[in-house]
Amino acid sequence: QQQVKQSPQSLIVQKGGISIINCAYENTAFDYFPWYQQFPGKGPALLIAIRPDVSEKKEGRFTISFNKSAKQFSLHIMDSQPGDSATYFCAARVSGYSTLTFGKGTMLLVSP
Amino acid sequence: DAGITQSPRHKVTETGTPVTLRCHQTENHRYMYWYRQDPGHGLRLIHYSYGVKDTDKGEVSDGYSVSRSKTEDFLLTLESATSSQTSVYFCAISESRAGFGQETQYFGPGTRLLVL
Structure with a gap:
């Protein structure tokens, strides 16, 4: 049973455009929601993370929007750039636990 | 990569043979994790460790065992490899369960395993 549903599976965006990746969850015990970025041949790396006490977090060109009532983030x-082309994973963690549940990933291609 | 090495980086083996993958960290982090990554499935947790000799199962633990005899090393063993275990395996580490950014998981470079 997939606990974090991620969409779309793949995404093509023009350079300078806005890329949007969505995740939904059911477990209300989740209290930490990170996003990871993975380049081909590399391990994933933390990009940005949010906790449910805020609705938005911004770091440079990257923003997480969080809707607690809809259980979506x-x-x-x-201003997407070709260098942003990578696979992006959302994840969630149950309060008090150390393990993450990952979405299935979104392959982003930013065309020049 | 935050002081995490995985060995081997690539391995080809035959069905039925035992395989051991090693994760080594120099960060002295308490938590260590093994994931597998497959197309269409994302990252799935196999086993994790919350201290020396303390391990627990993840989502896809069948066919895998782990051991952690030292803080810095976490071994993943496929007792009798099957073709369904062909995958990319990632090790990750973290300092804490929660609080002040310490819960970030840092991933190693991965091991690509092919079981024929």
């Missing part, structure tokens, strides 16, 4: 990449 999304990653927005503003």
Whole structure:
């Protein structure tokens, strides 16, 4: 049973455009929601993370929007660049636990 | 990569043979994890460790065992490899369960395993 549903599976965006990746969850015990970025041949790396006490977190061109009532959160990449082309994973963690549940990933291609 | 090495980086083996993958960290982090990554499935947790000799199962633990005799090393063993275990295996580490950014998981470079 997939606990974190991620969409879309793949995404093509023009350079300078906005990339949006969405995740939804059911488990209300989740209290930490990170996004990871993975380049081909590399391990995933933390990009940005949010806790449910805030509705938005911004770091440079990357923003997480969090909707607690809808149990959804999304990653927005503003002014997308070819260097942002990677696979992005959302994840969630149950309060008090150390393990993460990952979405299935979104392959983003930013065309020049 | 935050002081995490995985060995081997690539391995080809035959069905039925035992395989051991090693994860080594120099960060002295308490938590260590093994994931597998497969197309269409994302990252799935196999086993994890919360201290020396303390391990627990993840989502896809069948066919895998782990051991952690030292803080810095976490071994993943496929007792009798099957073709369904062909995958990319990632090790990850973290300092804490929660609080002040310490819960970030840092991933190693991965091991690509092919079981023929």
